[in-house]
Amino acid sequence: MTARAWTWTYEGYDPEDERLREALCTLGNGRFATRGAAPETPRGPAHYPGTYAAGVYDRLTSTVAGRAVENEDLVNLPDWLPLRYRIRPDDAPAPGPWLSPDHPQLTDHRRTLDLRRGTLTRWSSYEDAQGRRLTVTERRLVHMSEPDLAVQRAVFTAEGWSGQVEVAAGLDGDIRNRGVARYRDLADAHLTDWETGGEGDGVFWLRCRTLTSGISVALAARTHVAPRGGTARTRVADRRVWRLHTVPVRPGAPATVDKTVALHTSQDLARTAPVPGALAAIRRAPAVPRLLASHHRAWQHLWHRVRWDVPGEAGRILRLHVFHVLQTLSPHTARLDVGVPARGLHGEAYRGHVFWDELFVLPFLNLHFPKVSRALLSYRHRRLPAARRAALEAGRAGAMYPWQSGSDGREETQLLHLNPRSGRWLPDHSHLQHHVGSAIAYNVWQFWQATGDTGFLHTKGAEMLLEIARFWASSADWDPGLGRYRIRGVVGPDEYHDGYPGADRPGLDDNAYTNVTAAWVLSRALELCRTLPEARRRPLFERLELSHDERQHWDDLAHRLYVPHHRGVISQFAGYERLAELDWAGYRARYGDIRRLDRILEAEGDTVNRYQASKQADVLMLGYLFSPTELAALFEQLGYRLDDETWRATVDHYLERTSHGSTLSAVVHAWVLARVRRDDAWGYCAEALTGDIADVQGGTTAEGIHLGAMAGTLDFVQRGMTGLETRARALWLDPAPLPQLSKFGVRIRYRRHRDIDLRIRTHRVGITVPESEQAAIRVRLRGRPYTVAPGTTRHFELPDD
Numbered sequence: 001m002t003a004r005a006w007t008w009t010y011e012g013y014d015p016e017d018e019r020l021r022e023a024l025c026t027l028g029n030g031r032f033a034t035r036g037a038a039p040e041t042p043r044g045p046a047h048y049p050g051t052y053a054a055g056v057y058d059r060l061t062s063t064v065a066g067r068a069v070e071n072e073d074l075v076n077l078p079d080w081l082p083l084r085y086r087i088r089p090d091d092a093p094a095p096g097p098w099l100s101p102d103h104p105q106l107t108d109h110r111r112t113l114d115l116r117r118g119t120l121t122r123w124s125s126y127e128d129a130q131g132r133r134l135t136v137t138e139r140r141l142v143h144m145s146e147p148d149l150a151v152q153r154a155v156f157t158a159e160g161w162s163g164q165v166e167v168a169a170g171l172d173g174d175i176r177n178r179g180v181a182r183y184r185d186l187a188d189a190h191l192t193d194w195e196t197g198g199e200g201d202g203v204f205w206l207r208c209r210t211l212t213s214g215i216s217v218a219l220a221a222r223t224h225v226a227p228r229g230g231t232a233r234t235r236v237a238d239r240r241v242w243r244l245h246t247v248p249v250r251p252g253a254p255a256t257v258d259k260t261v262a263l264h265t266s267q268d269l270a271r272t273a274p275v276p277g278a279l280a281a282i283r284r285a286p287a288v289p290r291l292l293a294s295h296h297r298a299w300q301h302l303w304h305r306v307r308w309d310v311p312g313e314a315g316r317i318l319r320l321h322v323f324h325v326l327q328t329l330s331p332h333t334a335r336l337d338v339g340v341p342a343r344g345l346h347g348e349a350y351r352g353h354v355f356w357d358e359l360f361v362l363p364f365l366n367l368h369f370p371k372v373s374r375a376l377l378s379y380r381h382r383r384l385p386a387a388r389r390a391a392l393e394a395g396r397a398g399a400m401y402p403w404q405s406g407s408d409g410r411e412e413t414q415l416l417h418l419n420p421r422s423g424r425w426l427p428d429h430s431h432l433q434h435h436v437g438s439a440i441a442y443n444v445w446q447f448w449q450a451t452g453d454t455g456f457l458h459t460k461g462a463e464m465l466l467e468i469a470r471f472w473a474s475s476a477d478w479d480p481g482l483g484r485y486r487i488r489g490v491v492g493p494d495e496y497h498d499g500y501p502g503a504d505r506p507g508l509d510d511n512a513y514t515n516v517t518a519a520w521v522l523s524r525a526l527e528l529c530r531t532l533p534e535a536r537r538r539p540l541f542e543r544l545e546l547s548h549d550e551r552q553h554w555d556d557l558a559h560r561l562y563v564p565h566h567r568g569v570i571s572q573f574a575g576y577e578r579l580a581e582l583d584w585a586g587y588r589a590r591y592g593d594i595r596r597l598d599r600i601l602e603a604e605g606d607t608v609n610r611y612q613a614s615k616q617a618d619v620l621m622l623g624y625l626f627s628p629t630e631l632a633a634l635f636e637q638l639g640y641r642l643d644d645e646t647w648r649a650t651v652d653h654y655l656e657r658t659s660h661g662s663t664l665s666a667v668v669h670a671w672v673l674a675r676v677r678r679d680d681a682w683g684y685c686a687e688a689l690t691g692d693i694a695d696v697q698g699g700t701t702a703e704g705i706h707l708g709a710m711a712g713t714l715d716f717v718q719r720g721m722t723g724l725e726t727r728a729r730a731l732w733l734d735p736a737p738l739p740q741l742s743k744f745g746v747r748i749r750y751r752r753h754r755d756i757d758l759r760i761r762t763h764r765v766g767i768t769v770p771e772s773e774q775a776a777i778r779v780r781l782r783g784r785p786y787t788v789a790p791g792t793t794r795h796f797e798l799p800d801d
Contacts, residue, residue: 006115023035034142039138056215057213083152157254171206225256328341334375361711401468414428421600441464496609651673666709670684682740730779
């Protein structure tokens with residue numbers, strides 16, 4: 001792979017690496033996305049075409065280990081990519097074989113992802129036994145300003161022969177969800193009721209629907225060929241439809257086949273039925289050159305809003321991360337009822353579900369695309385009734401949001417999961433990660449701080465925040481022996497530990513992260529209760545039946561929740577110190593990569609629950625969410641002292657006991673170490689940057705990129721190294737640039753100010769605020785107050801650390 005500032009190029013064809021490249025070469029527009037698969041060949045061991053529309057889910061029941069298991073999946077939709085070709089020279093009695101990267105006639109292959117323009121270009125060269133060469137350049141896009149449309153342009157160049165290229169441009173509806181090996185024992189046929197057809201004007205189409213959710217999906221396509229002079233016909237089958245062309249070619253005169261596709265679903269708002277809608281869209285679509293131009297302009301506009309001035313290889317990777325975040329969550333997303341899919345729209349891992357990854361994604365979007373953030377939070381608000389029902393069924397009050405969410409807000413976490421190392425299906429208790437509710441509340445608050453959108457905070461945001469606070473209050477029990485409130489039976493962000501060794505019930509008690517963030521939620525809920533305008537407060541309190549006594553109980557809880565400690569460090573959960581120490585060196589020597597230590601131990605007949613070993617940051621997540629000053633104040637509120645010595649000791653303790661089995665772990669550790677052990681921070685930053693491009697998790701990126709980790713690296717630069725906080729109606733800055741990245745710039749949007757440029761140097765900060773009618777921006781740089789007026793630039797010198 002070679003990388004330039006705005007392009008990623010893969011030289012040669014490597015079947016072993018193909019699925020990874022397909023994921024990283026995905027193209028999307030926030031409404032739907034398509035993996036960078038080869039259009040010449042069907043699905044196989046090396047190839048996995050996938051097209052996914054945001055929010056299009058379907059539910060199937062499988063039999064696993066003698067149990068009926070129901071799973072909801074983001075559906076792999078009909079494939080619009082098929083574009084096959086073969087040559088028919090004038091002096092040959094019959095056409096040659098259908099060509100593809102897997103054919104032995106392939107002599108050269110290259111693909112280039114153009115981040116600036118949002119296109120993927122594949123270049124292939126073939127030569128037969130007679131020395132006749134064919135070069136094929138295929139460019140494709142998923143249109144960023146016309147979210148229904150996608151385009152392919154194939155250019156065929158003959159060398160040493162004249163004749164025809166036979167081209168078959170198709171739509172394939174015979175598709176299943178088969179992109180994740182460990183799911184292959186589960187039901188995967190989500191599509192049914194196929195219909196295909198061809199129109200008199202050469203347009204062809206395919207319609208089907210999802211099996212249980214009943215979502216209708218239609219694709220319509222048209223082709224344009226130059227030069228003219230060949231033949232064209234449509235071939236219709238039960239689940240596929242093709243437009244077949246013969247295209248004349250001769251040396252020095254390339255031939256072009258353009259294919260434009262429209263995708264509609266019955267979930268689209270204010271649209272006609274999918275088939276008529278797709279047909280109408282394809283007929284009014286401009287010619288491909290105009291579509292290319294408008295697509296490029298749309299990306300140019302996005303890159304202006306997300307200006308990223310980071311030098312070197314880190315800057316190139318960060319630009320790739322911006323690209324994939326915006327392909328999953330673009331301005332088009334603001335018009336959809338969707339959440340943040342943990343693996344983007346790039347594959348089927350995690351079944352396309354929504355976890356807590358918005359905790360890592362929304363801070364980036366808040367400062368660039370606040371309307372998208374608002375829409376993603378509205379997704380959570382629409383599912384508040386489901387969260388209330390879940391809390392009620394669990395014997396709790398308020399709202400209990402699911403660890404995995406999909407179409408309707410019910411808990412989608414699987415009951416069983418497969419350990420591919422042992423081949424055993426095991427109980428899955430990750431639904432006990434109730435801290436997802438705190439993440440949603442945190443995102444509501446951060447969104448308001450960054451945007452000043454009180455309209456959202458005082459309505460949807462307030463309702464969610466208060467109901468999440470109510471859930472935590474109903475989850476806490478008073479322990480007279482400790483003189484503290486305790487929250488029992490949960491799983492923390494670590495995920496490895498889902499119970500005590502030998503216990504007859506799952507869950508842990510007093511997870512420090514859960515309890516501290518619950519106290520923060522309760523405090524913010526009370527603050528909101530005090531500051532809500534009376535016209536908002538009275539009807540909301542009446543609707544929620546929120547009494548004065550209940551709010552007093554919240555205040556008591558926010559000051560007296562239990563946070564366990566041991567030997568001068570914060571304990572991950574009560575009883576953590578009684579767990580055994582793991583022979584880390586021994587396991588690394590035996591297995592090498594021990595990121596998925598839980599699978600290794602289970603395959604040995606052991607369990608990670610016995611050891612002080614974490615999959616990813618848990619206690620240290622507190623240093624990601626809260627600045628040192630804010631975290632110390634939060635512990636003081638709870639009656640604990642958190643000084644630098646205690647926090648450093650806590651960081652050191654868990655740093656030695658974490659396997660980093662999640663891509664999010666490196667992001668959090670880089671963030672925390674940038675403030676505590678700067679010399680060690682860059683190693684984790686580099687791992688977070690390369691997590692997907694190097695596939696450090698060993699094959700997982702091929703199943704879909706890690707959206708939270710990608711956005712987390714952006715936020716690490718945007719907020720982590722700048723120390724940027726948006727609170728108290730000011731921009732707070734406390735820069736901590738790393739030696740390896742001591743000079744960079746980012747552009748942000750803060751409240752009503754657009755295109756604010758921050759430039760960070762080792763000893764200097766520059767802030768440029770563009771001309772506007774808005775008031776000056778209040779800035780607090782390492783605690784000192786300043787203002788920066790619109791239309792001005794100010795530079796501030798930083799003292800040595």
